[in-house]
Amino acid sequence: MALSSELADHIDALFLDPDPSAFYILDLAVHVSAQKTGLGVILVNHAEARAKAIGATSLSLDVSVANPAVGFYQHIGFQIKCQSNVPALRAYGQLDHLHMTRMIDQ
Numbered sequence: 001m002a003l004s005s006e007l008a009d010h011i012d013a014l015f016l017d018p019d020p021s022a023f024y025i026l027d028l029a030v031h032v033s034a035q036k037t038g039l040g041v042i043l044v045n046h047a048e049a050r051a052k053a054i055g056a057t058s059l060s061l062d063v064s065v066a067n068p069a070v071g072f073y074q075h076i077g078f079q080i081k082c083q084s085n086v087p088a089l090r091a092y093g094q095l096d097h098l099h100m101t102r103m104i105d106q
């Protein structure tokens, strides 16, 4: 099976369908030269303010199990809700993902 076909068949299984009441963070990144200076927290807090304004009750995201960002998210209060299990993709470097959430204080 070609790589693109294998990925297409399994990629959805890496990501949980987000809770409709959650505000989903798709891509969070700080330039490497500016990391560990507090910008990541500012961006997440900005997302939380936007989420609160539209009535969302939590923030959610998916992150690869091997991404050091998992430690960042845990450090700022995100919890791991579940982990995908897609062995067919590991050979292509697509590791399982963690679904993480943080409740929003109303």
Ligand SMILES: CC(C)(COP(=O)(O)OP(=O)(O)OC[C@H]1O[C@@H](n2cnc3c(N)ncnc32)[C@H](O)[C@@H]1OP(=O)(O)O)[C@@H](O)C(=O)NCCC(=O)NCCS
Residues within 6 Å of the ligand: 027, 028, 029, 030, 031, 034, 035, 036, 037, 038, 039, 040, 041, 042, 061, 062, 063, 064, 067, 068, 069, 070, 071, 072, 075, 076
């Ligand atoms: C994850 C990322 C956005 C964090 O941004 P950042 O600006 O470096 O984080 P901050 O400076 O706001 O860090 C806030 C706190 O988290 C801690 N922290 C940062 N990265 C951490 C890590 N990988 N593990 C544990 N703690 C971490 C900081 O030490 C800081 O702690 P303090 O409040 O006690 O001082 C950034 O590392 C990044 O862009 N990574 C590459 C892209 C990526 O993988 N994004 C995630 C996609 S899902």
